Amino acid sequence: MSNKSTRCSACKYLRRKCSEDCILAPHFPATDPERFVHVHKIFGAGNVSRMLQKLPYNEREVAANSISYEAYLRVQDPVYGIAGTITNLQEEIHRKQQELVRIKAEIAIYTAGNL
Template sequence: MMKDISRKQSAALPCAACYILRRRCAQDCMFAPYFPVDEPHKFTGVYKVFGASNVNKMLNELPEHQRGEAVSSIVYEANIRVRDPVYGCKGAISSLQQQIDVLQTQLALAEAEVVHMRIRL
């Protein structure tokens, strides 16, 4: 009974996807579980990069238990693609790899300095 009441109340508010697309949010809306009305920014980037139809197709091809993780990945990819349209995730990964390389070098230098100080004592 409580589930029916909460669905009726939320039926008045469309999900973020339907709100942005300016359409009526159906009770079985594919986007509603993943793009709540209070987080429209999640769908905005996804819509700009992939389009609603493509995201709908991607989600329909997946078993329901995998859709939440897929949406997280799609949102992440879209946000990075909006920030860096040329390199996207590849650019982010390269940047992180460079940071790892610099930090590993700094760590090796610090370890060598510790060894050198122990020898001097």
């Protein structure tokens, strides 16, 4: 990645040369600069690099995706971030479970009345 025109989005944003062994390059391609901007704003480039370096190579992509998603949601909702999304989904599941119980009860009443 030493060519200036092929720098990853992290190195472009940080205005530095992108080395062949840049740990951020596989996860922050030049084609998606906003992904790194969110990550850098929330976690910082150094912290993300250290986190990825501590992981086995085969786990880095999943970690980078998780970090990116958390950063994106934290930018969207600075107070709750991903916790707000999880809470909303849990509430939705609870509402759907209650609806399912209600519908099953209605079906049981309808079935009992038609015997």
